Amino acid sequence: MSDTNSPGQPDSGNSGELSWPEYLTGGESRGAVPPGAQAAEPEGHAAPHRVIGTPPPAVARKLLAADGGGISRETVRELPAEPDDPRRAKRVEKLVAACFLVAGLAGLAFMVFYGTIGVGSITNVLHSNLALGGSMALMFLLLGIGTVLWVRHLMPTVELAEDRHPMAATPQERAAFKETFQEGAEASQFVKRPIIRRSLIAATIPMAVAPIFLLRDMGPLPGTSLDTTVWRKGLRLLVYGTGRPISAAEFNSPGALISVGPEGYLDNDNAMAKAAVSLIKFRPGELVYGPPARPGGPSVRDKVVPNWTVDNIVAYSKICTHLGCPAALYEQTTHRILCPCHQSTFLATEGAKVIFGPATRPLPQLPIGVDSEGYLIATGPFNEPVGPSFWERS
Amino acid sequence: MSVERALEGVGTFLDDRLHGARGVRVLLRKVFPDHWSFLLGEIILYSFIILLLTGTFLTLWFQPSMTDVIYHGSYIPLRGVRMSEAYASTLNISFDVRGGLLMREIHHWAADLFMAAIMAHMIRVFFTGAYRKPREINWLIGIVLFTLGMFEGLFGYSLPDDLLSGAGLRITEGILQSLPIVGTYLAFFLFGGPFPGHEIIPRLYILHVLVIPGLILALVTVHLFLMFHQKHTQMPGKGRTNTNVVGSPMYPYFMAKTGAFFFFTFAALALAATFAQINPIWLYGPYNPVAMSAGSQPDFYMGALEGSLRMFPAWQWVMFGHTWAFNVFVPALLPLGIIFGGAAIWPFLEQWITGDRSEHHLNDRPRNAPTRTALGIAMITFYGVLWAEGANDIIANHLDISLYLTTWIARVAWLVAPILAYIITKRICLGLQRKDRHLLEHGVETGIIRQLPGGEFIEETRPVDEEALAVLTSRSELPPLPSLEAAEGEVPPPGMRGALGKVRERLYNVVTESVPLPESHGNGHGNGHALEAVGADEHGQGSLPAGTGTEQRGGQDQH
Numbered sequence: 015m016s017d018t019n020s021p022g023q024p025d026s027g028n029s030g031e032l033s034w035p036e037y038l039t040g041g042e043s044r045g046a047v048p049p050g051a052q053a054a055e056p057e058g059h060a061a062p063h064r065v066i067g068t069p070p071p072a073v074a075r076k077l078l079a080a081d082g083g084g085i086s087r088e089t090v091r092e093l094p095a096e097p098d099d100p101r102r103a104k105r106v107e108k109l110v111a112a113c114f115l116v117a118g119l120a121g122l123a124f125m126v127f128y129g130t131i132g133v134g135s136i137t138n139v140l141h142s143n144l145a146l147g148g149s150m151a152l153m154f155l156l157l158g159i160g161t162v163l164w165v166r167h168l169m170p171t172v173e174l175a176e177d178r179h180p181m182a183a184t185p186q187e188r189a190a191f192k193e194t195f196q197e198g199a200e201a202s203q204f205v206k207r208p209i210i211r212r213s214l215i216a217a218t219i220p221m222a223v224a225p226i227f228l229l230r231d232m233g234p235l236p237g238t239s240l241d242t243t244v245w246r247k248g249l250r251l252l253v254y255g256t257g258r259p260i261s262a263a264e265f266n267s268p269g270a271l272i273s274v275g276p277e278g279y280l281d282n283d284n285a286m287a288k289a290a291v292s293l294i295k296f297r298p299g300e301l302v303y304g305p306p307a308r309p310g311g312p313s314v315r316d317k318v319v320p321n322w323t324v325d326n327i328v329a330y331s332k333i334c335t336h337l338g339c340p341a342a343l344y345e346q347t348t349h350r351i352l353c354p355c356h357q358s359t360f361l362a363t364e365g366a367k368v369i370f371g372p373a374t375r376p377l378p379q380l381p382i383g384v385d386s387e388g389y390l391i392a393t394g395p396f397n398e399p400v401g402p403s404f405w406e407r408s
Numbered sequence: 409m410s411v412e413r414a415l416e417g418v419g420t421f422l423d424d425r426l427h428g429a430r431g432v433r434v435l436l437r438k439v440f441p442d443h444w445s446f447l448l449g450e451i452i453l454y455s456f457i458i459l460l461l462t463g464t465f466l467t468l469w470f471q472p473s474m475t476d477v478i479y480h481g482s483y484i485p486l487r488g489v490r491m492s493e494a495y496a497s498t499l500n501i502s503f504d505v506r507g508g509l510l511m512r513e514i515h516h517w518a519a520d521l522f523m524a525a526i527m528a529h530m531i532r533v534f535f536t537g538a539y540r541k542p543r544e545i546n547w548l549i550g551i552v553l554f555t556l557g558m559f560e561g562l563f564g565y566s567l568p569d570d571l572l573s574g575a576g577l578r579i580t581e582g583i584l585q586s587l588p589i590v591g592t593y594l595a596f597f598l599f600g601g602p603f604p605g606h607e608i609i610p611r612l613y614i615l616h617v618l619v620i621p622g623l624i625l626a627l628v629t630v631h632l633f634l635m636f637h638q639k640h641t642q643m644p645g646k647g648r649t650n651t652n653v654v655g656s657p658m659y660p661y662f663m664a665k666t667g668a669f670f671f672f673t674f675a676a677l678a679l680a681a682t683f684a685q686i687n688p689i690w691l692y693g694p695y696n697p698v699a700m701s702a703g704s705q706p707d708f709y710m711g712a713l714e715g716s717l718r719m720f721p722a723w724q725w726v727m728f729g730h731t732w733a734f735n736v737f738v739p740a741l742l743p744l745g746i747i748f749g750g751a752a753i754w755p756f757l758e759q760w761i762t763g764d765r766s767e768h769h770l771n772d773r774p775r776n777a778p779t780r781t782a783l784g785i786a787m788i789t790f791y792g793v794l795w796a797e798g799a800n801d802i803i804a805n806h807l808d809i810s811l812y813l814t815t816w817i818a819r820v821a822w823l824v825a826p827i828l829a830y831i832i833t834k835r836i837c838l839g840l841q842r843k844d845r846h847l848l849e850h851g852v853e854t855g856i857i858r859q860l861p862g863g864e865f866i867e868e869t870r871p872v873d874e875e876a877l878a879v880l881t882s883r884s885e886l887p888p889l890p891s892l893e894a895a896e897g898e899v900p901p902p903g904m905r906g907a908l909g910k911v912r913e914r915l916y917n918v919v920t921e922s923v924p925l926p927e928s929h930g931n932g933h934g935n936g937h938a939l940e941a942v943g944a945d946e947h948g949q950g951s952l953p954a955g956t957g958t959e960q961r962g963g964q965d966q967h
Contacts, residue, residue: 284603402736
């Protein structure tokens with residue numbers, strides 16, 4: 015055991031007189047104390063290590079000090095056996111027993127409820143949870159209350175004092191430790207034979223590095239996969255949820271926003287995590303256009319690219335450029351797209367530029383057009399990486 | 409009695425083999441000091457045990473798999489919906505396993521209680537100075553445990569693969585990606601490729617049920633062993649010194665009390681799980697990367713990180729062909745780094761400033777270390793601002809103010825509030841110290857007015873009692889700074905010279921700022937300024953002038 019006060023451990027070995035635990039064992043433990051430690055301990059401690067705090071410590075101290083090592087077991091009783099108030103104790107006894115009995119009943123009730131209340135529907139689960147949880151809580155609560163009443167009103171009040179000793183060992187003990195350690199080091203030849211030492215150190219380096227190699231196959235290297243999405247020219251925009259293509263004529267109520275994904279990838283979470291798109295319809299004149307995009311060239315920031323829209327319908331990446339949450343909230347009247355995670359706010363009429371929050375880049379715009387059947391399609395991929403920033407993004 | 413004989417038989421059997429009688433006997437009498445705030449640490453331990461018990465139950469049904477399935481279970485609203493096996497099995501635990509929902513909710517509440525109790529315990533240890541030598545190692549272990557607890561919680565609530573926790577994982581991935589140089593690689597290795605992939609739930613599962621709990625268990629064991637070995641600190645009081653431990657013995661008192669406390673913790677969690685629904689994942693729906701609801705919040709212990717990410721300005725550079733996403737990795741690492749790093753360094757910094765290398769087993773009253781207390785409150789305020797900002801959408805909604813305004817308030821409060829908190833707390837501490845000093849100098853007012861023979865009216869005071877005296881006069885003695893001892897004009901000792909020495913001297917003056925105790929902290933001394941009449945008796949007994957001692961107490965009883 016770790017108790018520094020336990021007999022046999024050096025720091026409890028005060029010279030000159032026996033500490034409290036030792037007198038009961040007849041002082042036999044003194045043999046276990048290293049000779050050096052004993053000599054080093056300062057004189058003093060007229061009082062034994064432990065005394066009774068209440069009633070007055072002075073009495074107990076005197077009693078122990080007078081008897082020293084010759085004291086017998088019977089004369090000292092640290093913990094009184096009688097409660098402080100016998101009359102109240104009788105009342106509390108019944109109360110404690112009642113608590114424990116009802117706790118037992120609650121435990122039985124738990125088992126009965128388990129057997130009688132089934133699950134499998136919302137209502138049943140609700141009832142089962144109430145019955146099981148309630149009986150369980152009652153059981154623990156009464157066990158706790160009973161035990162506390164027991165401790166506070168039945169067990170006699172007692173306060174003991176125990177001596178503390180400095181955590182540091184004595185200089186002698188430290189010197190002895192150092193000597194032992196050095197002897198071991200010398201006997202091992204580790205110091206004397208550097209070739210062994212150095213070759214061992216050299217060998218441990220690969221040993222430590224090799225396991226890191228094992229982690230390599232945890233995932234593929236990112237490569238350029240973050241730069242692109244599955245969108246490409248000609249893919250239809252399918253409505254997320256129904257999976258149907260949508261035409262510009264159908265999507266005609268200004269202020270509406272729907273989530274769309276690329277044809278063939280709606281159930282592919284990996285693809286959708288980057289390719290999800292918000293499709294927004296505006297009234298004529300609401301959009302602030304920049305210059306048309308040249309093929310392959312960069313788009314103008316903070317403006318809508320006119321030749322990437324169809325009839326005032328604009329498609330923006332739904333993936334927030336801050337940390338990748340779906341920027342899913344849209345306020346029709348102000349044309350703000352808000353990401354619910356960290357409240358980056360994008361202005362949909364002006365190329366989804368950032369107007370508040372921690373995001374730094376606008377939501378990329380997807381070039382869209384119409385196919386021969388009148389359905390909306392992508393006319394090309396995003397012209398920049400979507401989603402959160404990463405190191406390799408330039 | 410046969411019970412006694414049976415016990416003796418078991419005891420003999422064990423002692424013959426283990427030699428336990430001597431050590432265990434001492435153990436049974438080990439003294440545990442009593443104070444309500446010492447129970448905070450026990451709450452951590454017991455909620456951890458409850459987490460292990462309920463968590464084991466949950467593993468019997470939980471499937472850590474991201475394989476797509478179509479749900480056919482008892483929860484009708486989600487029937488026919490495509491979801492991962494992890495989410496489906498969590499629904500199964502909630503709706504088709506008896507007691508499953510209860511255990512899930514106890515598990516979740518216990519995790520929150522675990523983290524809340526860690527914070528409360530750390531705050532207690534900090535403000536009472538219980539982290540001081542020789543307990544710095546345990547303080548550091550505690551900080552590591554706090555950090556591990558955060559990860560354990562994050563990974564745990566991500567396992568059901570519901571919409572809310574999926575967003576948490578998405579944010580985790582985004583933070584990893586933002587790290588310079590290694591970020592993209594770390595994200596790809598953790599997720600086994602692009603987000604979300606099919607690996608993350610099984611990987612988080614093994615971290616959550618084995619690796620991190622194993623680490624926590626090992627560290628908790630060391631933490632408790634050190635606490636046991638170094639003995640518990642105690643609050644100041646009569647008969648309590650830096651070289652003793654006063655309290656009730658482990659057996660039977662502490663064992664019974666702590667057992668009761670385990671029951672209470674379990675009862676509180678069972679009550680919470682029964683009557684306060686937490687993490688109803690069936691309402692959130694399975695994760696999909698396209699959907700997200702307003703008002704999304706992480707568990708409370710991730711709130712500060714969330715708030716930090718929300719309020720940080722949109723700063724980002726593209727330099728040397730690479731993206732430096734300061735808007736992500738700085739708020740992700742810096743504020744919590746300041747709190748955890750600051751907490752880890754503080755004990756050693758304080759030692760360096762004060763030069764105090766002695767052991768402390770008697771706790772400080774927070775007011776008696778005004779600078780430390782003020783620093784602690786400033787840190788809590790700092791954390792609190794971030795934490796509140798983590799729920800700024802909820803706050804804006806309830807207070808009916810602009811969302812952006814809450815963010816701006818947080819951006820300002822983040823810097824200003826801790827400074828204000830520091831100044832105010834320090835003033836309060838010094839004021840409380842003056843009040844203590846007043847009590848020691850003038851005694852406790854009794855409300856009894858007496859007329860002196862000369863016609864003057866005075867209010868009777870009585871001396872503070874011995875218990876209060878011990879509390880009021882308890883101060884940690886700090887060694888004087890070497891250079892302050894050196895006389896004017898002398899060369900300061902080495903270590904106090906140069907810029908670093910100057911810094912130390914200034915910090916010393918700040919850290920040790922305190923209202924001194926009265927010259928002779930003789931007990932309150934009866935009437936007004938009658939110090940000379942008392943003769944400054946150390947224990948305030950015996951030499952009091954007539955009419956101030958028992959008579960006054962009697963008078964008080966009549967009122």
